[in-house]
Amino acid sequence: MAEIMYWEGLRRAHDEEMTRDPLVICMGEDIGVAGGTYKATKDLYEKFGEKRVMDTPISEGGYTGLGIGASFIGIRPIIEIMSVNFAWLAMDQMFNSAAKVRYMSGGQLTAPCVFRSAGGAAHQLGAQHSARMEKVFMGVAGLRVVTPSSPKQAYGMLKSAVRSDDPVFIYEHELMYNMKGEVPDEEYFHPLEGSEITRPGTDVTLFGYNISVHWCLKAAEILEKQHGISAEVVDLYALAPLDRAGIKKSISKTHRAVIAEEDEAPVGVGSEIIAIINEECFFELDAAPVRVHSALVPQPYNHKLEKAAIPDHQDVVNAVLKMLGKA
Amino acid sequence: MTLDDKKRVLREMVLHRRFEERCYQAYIERKIGGFLHLYPGQEACCNGVMEAARPGHDYVITGYRDHVHAIKCGTDPKVVMAELYGKETGCSKGRGGSMHVFDVAHRFMGGYALVGGPFPLAAGIAKGIQLKGGDEISICFLGDAANNQGVFHETLNMAKVWNLPVLFVCENNQYGIGTAIHRSTAVLDQYKRTCAYDIESAQCDGQDIDTVYEHAKTAVDFVRSGKGPYFLELMTYRYRGHSMSDSRGYRSREEEDEWKQRDPINILRDKLIAAGELSMADFTAIEKATDDYIENEVMKFAEESPEPNVADLEKYVLA
Incomplete structure (x- = not known):
């Protein structure tokens, strides 16, 4: 069992899932050429190309909705929102489209997408870059919310979230990306329910x-x-x-x-x-x-x-x- | 469109009109609840565009004025009416209602109630088409007022950057709920707004189906050939209010009458009569047959269908 960092666990999950299934894509601000603010998508642009590792414009509501729309026809997008503070701009699409579509279509349509976002208070980032908003997400019917506390969970939860037919919000933490911990060498899927x-x-x-x-x-x-x-x-x-x-x-x-x-x-x-x-x-x-x-x-x-x-x-x-x- | 196509489309448009008028009546009788947004006056828009596209193959998404778009994609009018009645046999199993008609089997990807909400969803469907390599296109029908939402601009930008196969159809009916376009919108010609994103666009009359079809053909061919997004603005008018709770106090009866002079069904009917392909008696017979069908089949099905089981309340929340 290797000891790796939280961000490396996320990166490994992206890599494995994208290698396995060509319909898994990732999208977000600076995730491609720049490698991701917290390196969760490091080197994936070179490996999978710009069609599957999408550097988006700074339009959180727009690109989140775009990812949700793609998921309607079988694409499995991993949508990164650089900071959870920016997720306010994407909540309309997350809540009104992704979380409700299965119910309001009588089970015909699902939005199997993953939203990943860095939350928590880091150091001196001020009022608009330090929000913790898990309470907002956890009260929405139709949305799963998980929050990894270790590299093993970060890796295993992202793997499970990509395979889930429900929209899943993964709440990460800005101070935890460099945390080290043991992660199984073999594939590992962490449950999305339980404690x-x-x-x-x-x-x-x-x-x-x-x-x-x-x-x-x-x-x-x-x-x-x-x-x-x-x-x-x-x-x-x-x-x-x-x-x-x-x-x-x-x-x-x-x-x-x-x-x-x-x-x-x-x-x-x-x-x-x-x-x-x-x-x-x-x-x-x-x-x-x-x-x-x-x-x-x-x-x-x-x-x-x-x-x-x-x-x-x-x-x-x-x-x-x-x-x-x-x- | 061939003459046979036109005759078929006339029958369809009559069905769309009478279906919506029958909804109005059922709403007054309190058989239909919630909000109800009706389509009369705009029939040439949906019909003209979808005649140029491939219903059931191309993906269609729209706002809350969605019954006719679903039917045009191939949804059985019976299950649409059953949905409005909140029945288990409804296309969304009675969980959606008038604003959330869905029929994924016919690639009708739903009606959404947040103005402008479908813009990025439509672009996302187009992204999915691009990744999977199909020849479908994604068609997004929305009204003029949706263009004042932020996601309109965000979506146009992304659609152009990624060259997505998406056709935005703007049914410009001149009003955003009860506010006239000139009171809410700086640039009245909506097709001009896409120049900021270097997206091909056109504007045409939305009442004459031949005009709509001709422009839609250009737009659909453009998008399907891989040239990227296209924005088509159709100038039209809704006879009813925004929804049933709207008494139309914000506009004059004269203005309404003026638009009714250019009724899309009458325009097509009169052209077919002038061409010697139809008589007034034929048209009256079509209306009669349509009403009989709606009463004997559509309404009967909706009335007689069972309601959802309350024990299934939480079904469909999660997979």
Whole structure:
């Protein structure tokens, strides 16, 4: 099993799927000749040519719609949106065309396309390049949303998404493209539904996804070593549909929940998970669930303000200690 | 078009007109719900273009005024009416409604309710044709007001950059919902707007089917021969309001009457009568036979079909 970077996993998935099926194409801004802002399509232009590795104009709504239209007649486009902030411009086509077409055509037409986008707050990119928008996508019927937390997931989810007959939104993170991790040498398909216990524990469940899984893992280590608290980390890599059974199973074991999200709290991932806990296993709870989330502000540019706006592993540790009366 | 073609198309246009008028009546009777956008007045546009194209082979996509385009592609009028009735036997299984008629088997890729939304979808279908190497073309029928959406410009640009086999047909009926084109749009001649993207275009009368056909033939041949996108503007008029909720207070009855003097069905009918190919009695018989067909077959089918099973509510959300 080789250790590769997150972007290399994405690149490998593109390469394998495009080699296998001539109807798989990729499109986006700067993905071809320039090799991709985060290198997910590096060298593919040379290998597959401009008809299949399409450098698009800066027209997110237009080219996303174009990819969706192509998928109507059997093309499998992987549509990259350079930053999730720009996805606002493409949401009309994603939501009104891709997500609804299967339903409103009575099952005749599907939009088997993949939308990939880099989200999350990187460093000092300011209000219009730092959005986390997973909460917007995960509430749309007809759209699958997954968010890889490791190179293995990035590789395996893209492979599965290309083969899926549903439109799939893959939410990546700008700070994670150079993260290293083990990826199987053989072909691997990661499920697009479910969740994964990344670290087992008994006293509290830390729910994370994408980058917040790593805060949770670090927090769990500190909690164990410094406080003797056994925290279970659950990676909710699929945000739509959310794994209700997996959430219930872990809460039934630990009876406590802390949800870590990089997004702002209102109408968010944490709200949804708490609602699911209430619906599925309210009487299993020994404490009120807690959310760790960013401040409700447009992302500030100033370094100190930015750091204050975004949570990290220490906030997760603090939330657990407070919940257990040890703060 | 041969004389036989013209006689067939006249019958089709009468069907399209009477079908839509029957929808109007069913809507008043509350048999059809939601929004309903009717096509009378514009029949020569769809018919003229599709006579020059290959219905059922070429891909067609349009907005919410979509019943006639589907029927012209080969969809059975019965399943279109059943869709408007929200029945399980409807072409979209009662899940779509008037604005979302689909018939993929006849390559009618659907009606969409966001103004301008189909532009990039049509270009995408053209991209798919290009990748798969077929001889089909992608035809996008939309109204003049759609050209004020951003995706119009984004799509024209991409269609030209990638030389896509897509024909944009602009049915310029002079109104965007209830706002006259001169009050909303800087350049009234829509075909001129494509010069910014170096796309071939033309404008012609949309009421005389011979004129539409002649221009559409040029456009279709251009696109099918691999020369890239084409934009055809057809000058037309819708007799009804934008939708059924529209009392047409934004325009005069005189203007409507003026356009009705150039009714597309009457123009074709009168030409055939002048050529000695049809009598007024023949035409009346066509109308009568059409009404009988609509009542005895189309409406009967829609009325008698079952509604969807509520247990199937979530079917078709995901594959």
